[in-house]
Amino acid sequence: MKPESPERRKLLKKAAGGSALAIGAAAFPNWLLPAMAQGEILVPFSDVPDTFRVLPVRPNSTHYQDTSKISSFYSTNEDFYLVQHYGQPEIDNSQYQLNVTGLVDKPLSFSLEQLRSRPNIEKDVGFECGGNGARLFHGLVGNAKWRGVSLRDILQEAGIKPEGKEVVFFGADIGEEELRGRTVQTAFARSMSLEDAMNENNMLAFEMNGEALPHYHGKPVRLLVPGWYGVANVKWLTQIHIQDTRYMGRFMGRDYVTLKREEVGGQERWVENSVTKMNLKSTIVRVTKMGSTHKITGFVLNDGTPLESVEVKIDNGPWQRATLDPAASQFTWKLFQFEWDNAQPGEHTLVSRVTDVNGNVQRPADELPERASYWEEFGQFPRTITIEA
Ligand SMILES: Nc1nc2c(c(=O)[nH]1)N[C@H]1C(S)=C(S)[C@@H](COP(=O)(O)O)O[C@H]1N2
Ligand SMILES: [Mo]
Secondary structure (H helix, E strand, O other), X not given: OOOOOHHHHHHHHHHHOOOOOOOOOOOOOOOOOOEOHHHOEEOOEOOOOOOOOOOOOOOOOOEOOOHHHOXXXXXXXXXXXXXXXXXXXXXXXXXXXXXXXXXXXXXXXXXXXXXXXXXXXEEEEEEEOOOXXXXXXXXXXXXXXXXXXXXXXXXXXXXXXXXXXXXXXXEEEEEEEEEOOEEEEEEEEEEEEHHHHOOOOOEEEEEEOOEEOOHHHOOOOEEEOOOEOHHHOOOOEEEEEEEOOOOOOHHHHHOOEEEEEEEEOOEEEEEEEEOXXXXXXXXXXXXXXXXXXXXXXXXXXXXXXXXXXXXXXXXXXXXXXXXXXXXXXXXXXXEEEEEEEOOOOEEEEEEEEEEEOOOOEOOEXXXXXXXXXXXXXXXXOOEEEEEOO
């Protein structure tokens, strides 16, 4: 973090002093149910259509969180969103093998036990799907404590040959793709430059929130690339391959590819990019009422760059600083909260924006470069709410 301003110190103190974010975690079956613990009322947004439903987890399905219920730093393993493109392969732990192949001095192979017995690392990491956005009220998101082993240590142990440039991560899940007039079987895979793969934060995770990695989240081992969109975090990881050419699979070259109109050396061009690091983003997800005070809660995600501020604007009022959850660390989501006193009855618009220490400010969606795909929705997201008289 940047040298702290007195204002910021005050905010952190306030956060630590008990204006806590966590509200007694009441499990309730329907997001519209207004009753909360300890006299706190959930105030529904008026921008959520009556038809919007958060479904329970079903096999092989996408699952998104009901973001209006986000009230604790860790998502449970059940709430944490789910995305998979070729189903959810079941791997028998006793048969599991991770192979490190390609341009290495020493190809390696690990059983689950061999991986587990390496020096363990534990990290809090949150991420969202590159396709997360307003239509799901940003529900393709989660934050958890992960335990695993260092990817860099394993790559160093294998010894990357000088010509090794690209590291490909293959999952056990295989899908059929129609490619250039043929039907082929391909595994889910993602790749990174060797430099990105060697980042000390990357891990191979086998535990999530203190439990063995759940089947749907990639049992028994998945890759975690802190600060990147979810697509990088290859589940059911079975092979790491080092090569000297770029890997061009569906999830690098065709899908999870943004298309934006940008300036390229003074020339306006349409630019396609594989989804990698998370953009600086905040969104309001929840409003509760207790007495005459409304609490506005939201989350921030980014690539791990320290934050300067999160601010909330109500209607045409000024930007006002929100309080950041002190539980947050570099690669987690950062929950924020703003106390809105004496809200007047009627319709209100609430919006948040986040600024990082490099001066990057989250902008309104219509001020961002023109974009032709739904990947990477990180503009400001105004919400509307009706305060009853
Ligand atoms: N093997 C495999 N890994 C995968 C995927 C997949 O389809 N297969 N989907 C990716 C995408 S697009 C996302 S957003 C995250 C979701 O991780 P989660 O389901 O644990 O939240 O997993 C990534 N890892
Ligand atoms: Mo995703």
